[in-house]
Amino acid sequence: MIGGGQLARMMQQAAIGLGVRIRLLAEGPDVSAAQVVPDHRVGDHTVLADLQEVAGQAPVVTFDHEHVPPEHLRALAAQGHVPRPGPDALLYAQDKGEMRVRLSVLGVPCPLFELLSGDVEEAVDELADFGYPAVLKTTRGGYDGKGVWVVHDEAQAREVLALGQELIAEELVDFRRELSAQVARRPSGEVETYPVVESRQADGICKEVVAPAPDLDPSLREQAQAVARRVAEELDVTGMLAVELFETADGRILVNELAMRPHNTGHWSIDGAVTSQFENHLRAVLDLPLGPSTPLRPWSVMVNVLGGAVQDLLAQRAVVLDEVPEAKIHLYGKDVKPGRKVGHVTVVGDDLEDVLATARRAATLLQDGSAVGAVDR
Amino acid sequence: MIGGGQLARMMQQAAIGLGVRIRLLAEGPDVSAAQVVPDHRVGDHTVLADLQEVAGQAPVVTFDHEHVPPEHLRALAAQGHVPRPGPDALLYAQDKGEMRVRLSVLGVPCPLFELLSGDVEEAVDELADFGYPAVLKTTRGGYDGKGVWVVHDEAQAREVLALGQELIAEELVDFRRELSAQVARRPSGEVETYPVVESRQADGICKEVVAPAPDLDPSLREQAQAVARRVAEELDVTGMLAVELFETADGRILVNELAMRPHNTGHWSIDGAVTSQFENHLRAVLDLPLGPSTPLRPWSVMVNVLGGAVQDLLAQRAVVLDEVPEAKIHLYGKDVKPGRKVGHVTVVGDDLEDVLATARRAATLLQDGSAVGAVDR
Structure with a gap:
């Protein structure tokens, strides 16, 4: 590892x-x-x-x-x-330019994009043709909103271009929400498809995940799962693949990002599915038969715990377990730094509103030491 | 640890x-x-x-x-x-004689028993008064059927007495089945009660556990749980306590053994409960608030994997995951020796007969390499 x-x-x-x-x-x-x-x-x-x-x-x-x-x-x-995944597959999770080109060739629905020239003036011309607003992304190394800029005009674009990084431009998608479709795939070809989840972001960082995505049109769900399976197969991905998607305002899905490993949008599966994404990642890369992704309860909600007001997570753990005993706490053994992912909380159950409120309450207590803004239990 | x-x-x-x-x-x-x-x-x-x-x-x-x-x-x-548990509590899990005397003083229902003299002739006289058949148990160090003998007459008794161990005699209970009641208890007094389970033994070793115990009379269930809570409180147990019980042919419960740690009869809770016995043991000994023991699905069945015909459990793992993908396999990283506990398998679901057949099939495949005698899926 x-x-x-x-x-x-x-x-x-x-x-x-x-x-x-x-x-x-x-x-x-x-x-x-x-x-x-x-x-x-x-x-x-x-x-x-x-x-x-x-x-x-x-x-x-x-x-x-x-x-x-x-x-x-x-x-x-x-x-x-x-x-596993192998270098030929992993390339498409490492380089957003390569990923966009390959997915376009495959006919997988993506936002409009353009690979930008390394020459600033050429890139400015390309962006003028592409149109504003545009999303500029570094092709490599970006994560959690880092390496992503929304630019509305040439002046803003020039600031980003001046950083000298290899960039692609993408249309600013008018999306209703973000989804994530995960599959596990073995070298021998077996694929296990996870429920499509809704991923709610703030400042480019995944804040919470609802599994399955509420009120998702069945045809969109099937499209999303088919896209994930197709990408896994065409790119010969082994292990877990996460396809992050936009559900657009006009009812389409577009691929946003790929990750070829367990992904934050699948953490719910540790407590909420028969086979977690971590177990299926291991089973997949070892070419062992995969396990069912079946949810254990109708709803699972995972909320990330970021570095916040609470410095001593181990001390605060007692408060959270006392107030929300059913919360499944996952601490990462990391020092608290502002905004850093230091843990997550999952709650499972039958009523989405209850589960959501309980999970948020637990995560807020752990992160900030109070449940201000959270719904009462 | x-x-x-x-x-x-x-x-x-x-x-x-x-x-x-x-x-x-x-x-x-x-x-x-x-x-x-x-x-x-x-x-x-x-x-x-x-x-x-x-x-x-x-x-x-x-x-x-x-x-x-x-x-x-x-x-x-x-x-x-x-x-934690402390020495004054742990004594009653270490010494069956001390345990029987203490539980009797508390009025907890136990089999009839007698502490036997260390002198063989005195012990023979005591057993004559106690009556045959009798169960002889070493007061210390017995486990998984070791240190337990059923004797039907003086000649058989003398063979056991000749071993020179400290013994107690107990009545041979006419029981319908064995049950286990587990609780977690914190030093501060909070107690979490697990569902009463049925434990099925062969040759003194737990073979499989069904959670919750099927068709258990609600009043017996409440009695069993009350006994477990009472023992935890009176003996000041901290951490997990397992009370192994007989459900007698005439509809009573009698305490068989105590264990003050996570117990084989609670392994189902890893995959089948909101809070596993291992998590609650840690929460309890650290005096953290306890988690709910609520089952995730109506039925959980755990089947032990003992050392059997299969020598290479890691190779056989692929066969089991292929045939029974929903089985949760737990391997202990131990060399296979005949009869040694080397792992377990848990299956959860809605239909007891299905869950039981599936769990048995997975465990038999893992242990013996074939599903002879197991019910078809």
Whole structure:
């Protein structure tokens, strides 16, 4: 496992049950997953030798994030290691330009886009043709709203272009809400499709997820799931794939982003599904038969806990468990920094309004120490 | 955490979510829980210095088993460590004689019993008065049917008495089935009561558990739960308490055994309840508010996987996941030895017969490599 963040940490919970022994390449001796995986070594995922050492005799190499350089992934594969997802697939989760071009070729519905020239004046001309407003995105390395800018005119565009990054322009989609469609896919081809969920964002960061997406038109749901399956198959994705989607104001779906790993929009499945995304990621990359994504209860709501007013999450944990005993708390073992994802809370149940209010209340208590603005239980 | 067996291993899954960092005293470098708990040291739970070293500055000391000598528990407590459950409680899970006397004083329904003299001839006389058949049990150290003998006459009794162990005699109860009532209890007094389950044994070993116990008379259920709460409170148990019970042929309940830790009869709760017994054990010993034991689905069935015909559980895992994808497999990272508990399987659902057949099929496949004798799906 390359990368010691919270995804690798939560993977370990599933690995314990399956009897899978994870060897971890961690960014530091006490990062999130290194706290819970005995066989970890500290190293740098941009250094091939570190990747080779941790890969060792492992039957498969998988990832907590998408930041391993493609040339290193190819080198590992050439040496007989088995990266899953493989370099040819992962490229489309690493590079938004490559992703847009490939999905367009496949006929997968996407926002209008344009790859921008590296030359500022050429890019300005291209944007003038493309039209404003436009969304500018770095092709690589963006996450949680970082590396994304909405520009309304040339002056604003020039500020972003001046950063000298490789960019694509996309239309500013008039969307009703954001959805996420996840599938797990094995090398042998088996695919398990998760319920389509609604992802609610604030400042570019996923704030809460409702599973399944309420009041979703069945034909849109089927389209979203078909898109996720098609992308997984055409791009030969192994492991979990998350396809983040816009549901447009005029009732279409458009692909926003791809992630080839367990994803924040699937955390609900730990407590809310027969088989969590973490278990199915492990099952998929090990080419084990997949488990059903069937929800255990009609509704699951996951709310992220970001760094907020509460500094001592372990002390505040007692308050949350007291006030909201049914909340499933997931702490990532991270220091609190403003806006940083430090944990999440999931609540499952039969009544969406209750479940939503309870989950929000628990997350707000954990993050900010009060339930101001939350609905009473 | 003292002891590195499968209970400590499964505790780690709950600890990861809660942000609890376990420091483990393990029997060896690669025992079940040492495989998944980074901060482990190898030592002997009968050596006080080893216990002291692992206890260190931990806020609380808890246990994978009940084999720490009572005098060491008292020494730890005297030195300011915080064993939970404490030595005065744990004694009644360690010594069946002490347990029987104490429960009798409390008026808790138990089988008829007699503490036998250490002198063989005196014990023979006592047994003659007590009557045959009788169940002889070692007061300490018995488990999974070991240290238990049914004797029908003096000759058989003399064979057991010749072993020179401290024994109690109990009536051979004419029971309809075995039940288990679990509670979690915090030092501050809060108690969470789990559904009463049915435990089906073979050769003294728990084979399968059905949660909740089917067709249980509501008044017996309430009695069983009241007994568990009363025992937890009177004995000042902290953490999980399992009260194993006989449901007698004439419709009473009698206490068979006590366990003061997560228990095999509660493994179903990992996949079948809002709060697993492992999470509530941690919450209880850390004096955190307890979580609801509410089942997620109407029925959960857990079937133990013992050492059988299958030697390579990891290879066989693929077969089971293929044939029974909805089975939740829990492997303990142990070498297969005949009859040894090496894992378990849980299935949840709405129809008991389906759930039972599916769980049995998965466990049989994992244990013996075929589903002979199991009901077709």
